[in-house]
Amino acid sequence: MPEIDFQALRTGQRRALAKAITLIESSHPTHRKQAAALLERCLPHSGKSLRIGISGVPGVGKSTFIEAFGLFLIGLGKRVGVLAVDPSSPLHGGSILGDKTRMERLSREDHAFIRPSPAGRSLGGVANRTREAVLVAESAGFDVILVETVGVGQSEYEVHSMTDLFLVLMQPGAGDELQGIKKGILELADLIVVNKADGDAERLASQSVVHYKNAMGFLNHQGFWTPEVLSVSSIEPRGIDTLWERMVAYCEAGSEAIPARRTAQASQWFERLLNDGVTELLKTNAAWAELYQAQKQRVATGEIAPPQAALACIEPLENALKS
Ligand code: GDP
Numbered sequence: 461m462p463e464i465d466f467q468a469l470r471t472g473q474r475r476a477l478a479k480a481i482t483l484i485e486s487s488h489p490t491h492r493k494q495a496a497a498l499l500e501r502c503l504p505h506s507g508k509s510l511r512i513g514i515s516g517v518p519g520v521g522k523s524t525f526i527e528a529f530g531l532f533l534i535g536l537g538k539r540v541g542v543l544a545v546d547p548s549s550p551l552h553g554g555s556i557l558g559d560k561t562r563m564e565r566l567s568r569e570d571h572a573f574i575r576p577s578p579a580g581r582s583l584g585g586v587a588n589r590t591r592e593a594v595l596v597a598e599s600a601g602f603d604v605i606l607v608e609t610v611g612v613g614q615s616e617y618e619v620h621s622m623t624d625l626f627l628v629l630m631q632p633g634a635g636d637e638l639q640g641i642k643k644g645i646l647e648l649a650d651l652i653v654v655n656k657a658d659g660d661a662e663r664l665a666s667q668s669v670v671h672y673k674n675a676m677g678f679l680n681h682q683g684f685w686t687p688e689v690l691s692v693s694s695i696e697p698r699g700i701d702t703l704w705e706r707m708v709a710y711c712e713a714g715s716e717a718i719p720a721r722r723t724a725q726a727s728q729w730f731e732r733l734l735n736d737g738v739t740e741l742l743k744t745n746a747a748w749a750e751l752y753q754a755q756k757q758r759v760a761t762g763e764i765a766p767p768q769a770a771l772a773c774i775e776p777l778e779n780a781l782k783s
Contacts, residue, residue: 464479464483464494464498466498469502470505470599470600470601471600471601472601474570474573476600477573477597477600478573478575480596480600481575481593481596483495484499484589484593484596485578485589498596499592499595499596502598503599505599506594506599507722508598509594509597509605510625510711511594511607511623511624512607512624512626512627512707513616513619513620513626513627514526514606514607514608514627514629515608515610515615515616515619515627515629516628516630517611518610520611520629520631521655522557523563524694525655525692525694526542526606526608527563527564527565527694528692529606529700529704530542530563530569530572530606531566531569532697532701532704533604533704534569534571534572538571539573539603540566540569540571540572540602540603540605541573541574541594541598541602541604541605541606542558542563542572542606543593543594544558544575544577544607544608544609545577545583545586545587545607545618546558546579546609547583547586547610547613547615557576557609557610558575558608559574559576560574575593577590578593584618584732587615587618587622588729591622591729607619607622607623611628611629621725622729624711624722625651625707625710625711626649626650627651627653628646628648628649628651628652629654629655630652630654630655631655631656632656632664632665632667632668632691633664633665633667633668646672646675646676647681649687650685650687650710651689651706651707652676652688652689652690653691653703654668654669654672654689654690654692655691655693656695657691657692658693658695658698665691666691668691669689672689673689684713684716684717685710685713690702690706742777751776755770755772756769
């Protein structure tokens with residue numbers, strides 16, 4: 461693994477950032493230690509971006525939208541990082557999100573950095589590496605970070621838990637049921653954006669805006685912001701400036717709530733890592749792993765109730781900590 465040139469990273473050199481993220485994505489124990497040290501250096505310089513989650517079913521126009529939105533932001537003098545959480549990315553080979561070939565014009569911009577989803581891990585693992593990549597990209601001076609994910613499953617919750625603002629892209633016309641969008645995902649949305657509001661679909665898009673405004677009215681939202689519904693065309697492009705205005709309004713309204721949300725997110729992330737780490741540590745300890753497997757088996761055969769089995773596993777740990 462090559463040394464990371466921290467100064468190059470801090471001055472926003474994309475090659476240095478790419479190398480840093482490669483280090484972060486490695487699961488080699490030495491690299492994990494180096495990555496932790498790197499994160500420690502990055503932390504004081506992180507946190508200054510707006511983190512935006514973007515979700516939507518395949519084909520809704522995520523990459524077209526991100527390209528148009530990214531170019532718009534660069535036009536405002538911003539530096540844009542695009543990261544992805546793709547639970548379906550195959551073990552080997554590329555992932556379907558955050559791919560440079562999907563956003564050719566944006567990827568040619570000096571002020572854009574695009575990174576596909578880390579591959580070959582559980583969803584939780586992929587999401588954790590993306591969380592780390594957000595911090596590193598921020599310390600490299602990227603001031604808007606877009607985290608893309610597919611609107612089909614659990615990954616929205618992960619992306620929601622690492623971003624300040626969550627945007628769901630929708631197709632014009634088709635109802636949410638038809639788009640395979642779960643009500644739960646609409647509940648996460650701060651902004652619903654009906655894409656492809658152009659040509660023949662423009663009228664349908666306006667109808668969809670009304671539909672989603674009504675649908676959102678039935679959801680129980682809390683906090684500083686009432687979710688809004690807008691339409692855009694990513695190919696023309698049109699409506700992106702209005703969308704950005706609403707995002708700015710969101711940030712102003714959330715000037716106190718957003719930092720509090722980040723604090724809660726960081727603490728949740730810590731708790732999860734701790735749980736995962738301790739469980740992993742135990743499972744790699746031969747004596748304990750044997751006990752764990754035995755109890756797991758006994759639960760599976762109905763020989764023992766889960767609480768009893770869990771206690772049997774925890775007892776030796778308690779004793780070890782006491783001694
Ligand atoms: P993704 O799978 O969500 O990333 O979707 P893509 O960005 O690859 O877009 C899927 C298809 O929708 C492509 O053929 C795009 O050209 C088209 N598309 C995306 N945005 C728009 C738009 O604003 N208007 C129209 N008419 N087509 C769009």
